[in-house]
Amino acid sequence: MVSTVIPFGPQHPVLPEPVHFKLKIEDEKVVDAIPAVGFVHRGLECLVAKKDFVQMTQVVERVCGICSAMHGMCYCMGIEEMMGIEIPKKAAFLRTVWTELHRIHSHLLWFGLYADAFGFESLFMQFWKIREKIMDINEATAGSRVIISVNVIGGVKRDISPEHRQWILSTLDEVEEALRDLEKVVYEDYTIRKRTVGIGVLSKEKAYELGASGPMARGSGIDIDARSLGYAAFPDLDWEPIVEYGGDCFARAKVRFREMLQSIGLVRQAFQKMPRDEEIAVKVTGRPEGEVITRVEQPRGECLYYLKGNGSKNLDRCRIRTPSFANFPPIMSMLIGCRLADVPVIILSMDPCISCTER
Amino acid sequence: MAIEAEDTPLEQLMWKVVTLKEAGYRFLTLTALEVDEETAEIIYHFDINLQMKNLRVRFPKGTKIPSISPIYFAAFWAENEVIDLLGITFSGLKIDYHGTMYLDAEDKDTVKTPFCRYTFVKKEAE
Numbered sequence: 456m457v458s459t460v461i462p463f464g465p466q467h468p469v470l471p472e473p474v475h476f477k478l479k480i481e482d483e484k485v486v487d488a489i490p491a492v493g494f495v496h497r498g499l500e501c502l503v504a505k506k507d508f509v510q511m512t513q514v515v516e517r518v519c520g521i522c523s524a525m526h527g528m529c530y531c532m533g534i535e536e537m538m539g540i541e542i543p544k545k546a547a548f549l550r551t552v553w554t555e556l557h558r559i560h561s562h563l564l565w566f567g568l569y570a571d572a573f574g575f576e577s578l579f580m581q582f583w584k585i586r587e588k589i590m591d592i593n594e595a596t597a598g599s600r601v602i603i604s605v606n607v608i609g610g611v612k613r614d615i616s617p618e619h620r621q622w623i624l625s626t627l628d629e630v631e632e633a634l635r636d637l638e639k640v641v642y643e644d645y646t647i648r649k650r651t652v653g654i655g656v657l658s659k660e661k662a663y664e665l666g667a668s669g670p671m672a673r674g675s676g677i678d679i680d681a682r683s684l685g686y687a688a689f690p691d692l693d694w695e696p697i698v699e700y701g702g703d704c705f706a707r708a709k710v711r712f713r714e715m716l717q718s719i720g721l722v723r724q725a726f727q728k729m730p731r732d733e734e735i736a737v738k739v740t741g742r743p744e745g746e747v748i749t750r751v752e753q754p755r756g757e758c759l760y761y762l763k764g765n766g767s768k769n770l771d772r773c774r775i776r777t778p779s780f781a782n783f784p785p786i787m788s789m790l791i792g793c794r795l796a797d798v799p800v801i802i803l804s805m806d807p808c809i810s811c812t813e814r
Numbered sequence: 815m816a817i818e819a820e821d822t823p824l825e826q827l828m829w830k831v832v833t834l835k836e837a838g839y840r841f842l843t844l845t846a847l848e849v850d851e852e853t854a855e856i857i858y859h860f861d862i863n864l865q866m867k868n869l870r871v872r873f874p875k876g877t878k879i880p881s882i883s884p885i886y887f888a889a890f891w892a893e894n895e896v897i898d899l900l901g902i903t904f905s906g907l908k909i910d911y912h913g914t915m916y917l918d919a920e921d922k923d924t925v926k927t928p929f930c931r932y933t934f935v936k937k938e939a940e
């Protein structure tokens with residue numbers, strides 16, 4: 456059979472960021488898919504040579520807009536471990552609140568893009584309308600909507616006032632109600648099921664072998680969530696990783712939908728159990744030395760930071776393995792054998808973050 | 815967590831990786847570092863049930879490293895990144911971008927190893 460190579464991206468209506476796939480097609484079927492990146496590579500890891508270890512907190516927050524607080528937290532956790540710093544308990548809870556809010560708004564953003572990918576425009580607008588409420592919380596508590604700079608080495612920069620807590624809790628009630636209204640649509644709508652059930656299947660064995668991360672892994676039945684490692688306030692909260700077993704686009708969407716509801720519950724628990732102390736950060740003296748690896752669960756999966764300090768103000772190395780980077784080999788496997796018309800939905804079901812991938 | 819990495823001679827790398835795969839470990843990523851002007855190292859990160867296992871391989875710069883992508887296919891992606899950013903080369907890569915994963919084909923001869931501190935090669939004068 457004659458094969459054709461079709462370029463998908465870097466500019467495509469379903470792609471929020473530039474990524475390119477060379478799709479080898481036979482008839483309507485994809486037989487090979489090779490990704491190409493490099494359109495927005497910034498070399499942020501390399502900045503350790505120019506920015507000191509304190510300034511690097513702001514640099515890593517800019518790796519990705521959607522999970523900036525998680526990048527900041529992961530980096531700070533690494534430096535704190537190298538320097539033997541124990542952060543105040545309240546700071547751990549505040550970090551948990553902001554990072555779970557990030558998970559909610561990231562998944563809401565993704566659901567909007569996902570609905571848009573199969574032409575469900577009204578659902579796209581509904582999800583993004585709900586997302587605005589979380590963005591308002593970010594703005595009110597951290598000063599900005601997207602890149603929220605709340606983490607510092609030794610704790611957090613800001614506290615959340617009792618008035619803001621009440622307002623956040625009532626806003627989350629509204630968000631939960633709005634999500635419950637959409638639950639039936641996401642799970643039962645004919646169009647959504649037709650475009651996602653049985654599409655882009657990634658088996659549990661393949662997902663494990665190819666190193667899938669986050670909802671990509673959990674949607675295929677792998678019970679892996681880095682929050683189980685017990686960082687921040689997670690050891691004090693009641694939760695369990697959310698796992699689905701279908702391995703298709705629908706299962707991945709279900710994982711994300713259930714995670715949003717779970718994150719709302721986690722924020723409520725965090726506020727309930729948060730200590731009443733005043734201290735939110737400890738004073739940091741000295742310079743980092745040694746090698747550490749820290750891992751946090753971002754909305755797209757597990758993020759891993761390798762940090763190497765030499766006792767000077769600049770680190771020797773800051774290596775960031777983002778979840779989107781890890782999810783490229785699995786997506787290549789998912790695309791093989793699919794129909795050309797399903798490619799946009801399958802690629803989007805990975806929730807690709809190219810800012811993270813290219814750093 | 816503070817890193818515990820098993821020092822691994824280059825010639826033992828492949829069978830150690832095969833042993834880990836047989837034991838059920840999954841590949842997380844690899845970290846390449848420039849140690850000094852003459853030496854580089856790669857730390858391979860694996861995990862099972864969130865317990866990490868790291869292998870550290872140190873070698874003189876210019877050594878061709880056997881790719882572990884025939885064992886863990888996902889490693890090709892991280893190995894190609896290392897080629898682009900640190901100039902370490904691999905043999906037996908399952909998919910080889912030949913130094914153009916991030917860099918454009920026309921740039922690859924003028925921008926070399928941008929992440930190297932000691933052997934950084936500046937872009938040629940315009």
